[in-house]
Amino acid sequence: MINVLLSGCNGKMGQVITRLADGFNGLKIAAGFDINNNINNPYPVFTSLKECNVKADVIVDFSNPKAFGGLIEFAQERKIPVVMCTTGLSSEQTHVLKDEVSKHIPVFFSANMSIGVNLLIDLVKKAAKVLEGQFDIEIVEKHHNQKIDAPSGTALAIADAINETLEEKCEYMYDRHSRRKKRGRQEIGIHAVRGGTIVGDHSVIFAGNDEIIEINHTATSKEIFGVGALKASLFLAAKKPGLYSMTDLIAEIK
Template sequence: MINILMSGCNGKMGQVITRLASGSEELTIAAGYDLNNSKDNPYPVFTNIHQCDVKVDAIIDFSNPAALENILEFAVSRKIPVVMATTGLSDENIKVLEMASAEIPIFFSANMSLGVNLLLDIVKKASKILSDNFDIEIIEKHHNQKLDSPSGTALAIADAINLALEQKYEYTYDRHSVREKRSKREIGIHAVRGGTIVGEHSVIFAGNDEIIEIKHTATSKEIFAVGALRAAKFICGRKPGFYNMNDLISAE
């Protein structure tokens, strides 16, 4: 049995993961970490992660970027693998993750859904074929409580496209302030916030007289929880390093 420390256990994703893990024969949530300790959980919850005295085999973090360095300090001091699933991480945050991966195994993905990661592969292949004659736009939609914009997944899609193309494209987030035609060498990224939309990402390739749209829609937060739990099973026993969803898929 794999014992998990759930960071952000009292948040929406933490509670979904807790529920799914309760039915697993391979892993269990043995402890939680959250500044908010108002919920009743079937495991001890610590408001200070450094006070956790429960032996755990991995940490799943679905909390806040502000907690990153504190969590990593704890994980490195005890040599515990980390699945970093928190969204909205900055480039500086990711550099901190990469530095910590020299000492412990770290799994990081901008989106824990297997479907989204398949979309990334498809979009990279499509970009190589279509980029010369098609404009590329990304539209992401999320619920009205989401804090970061654009989403980390939308940025990951844009980065995947840029990686696939020989010439770097610029990212355009807002066009209202400049009255000029769209550049061929840009990727438009647009965010919609409303209601209870779990997550939707569309990549539009707009050409002359034809449009190709590649889209992923999440209808439940469970897909992200399932991915995080699979990542936790994958990361246990690994050597220090920086792992992602491609490593998990390749290993299965």
């Protein structure tokens, strides 16, 4: 049985994971960490990681970038693998996680914890390779009106995956209203929509002469991210130090 320390346990995603973990084979939430301890959970919750005395095999973090430093310090001191699900990390934090922390403990990091989104990324990479030079590429992401970062980390991950596939690298174009000129040939347009309670919608448009190919993924519930995080926990618990992603998890499933 894998014991999980859930960071951000009283947030929206933390509560989704708490519910999903009940009956999830092979693991349990052994403890939680959250600065707001105003919810009754079926496990002990600590408002300070220094006070946590519960043995954990893996940490799942769905908290806030502000908690990054303390969480990583705690994980490295206790040699606990980390499934990093928090969005909006700075480039510096991402660098530390990928290039420094992963040398000491196992780290699972994906821009999106949905298996479906990561399959979409695999599909658009194949499409980009086949269609390169013949089709313009645009990415449109839609999220709820409470989301702070834009564009989404997932949209950027899709763009990066496409760019890595192309022989001629593209420039990311986030806003065209200030540029009164035609679309450049080597551009990937990235557009953010915020409204209502949209959980998450990502579309990749390949626009060619007289034909359009569009690949979409729509999330209708936050549960898909919770399931992905729990599967990542089972995957990561026994791994050696290193950087792992949803691509590695999917490959193991296959």
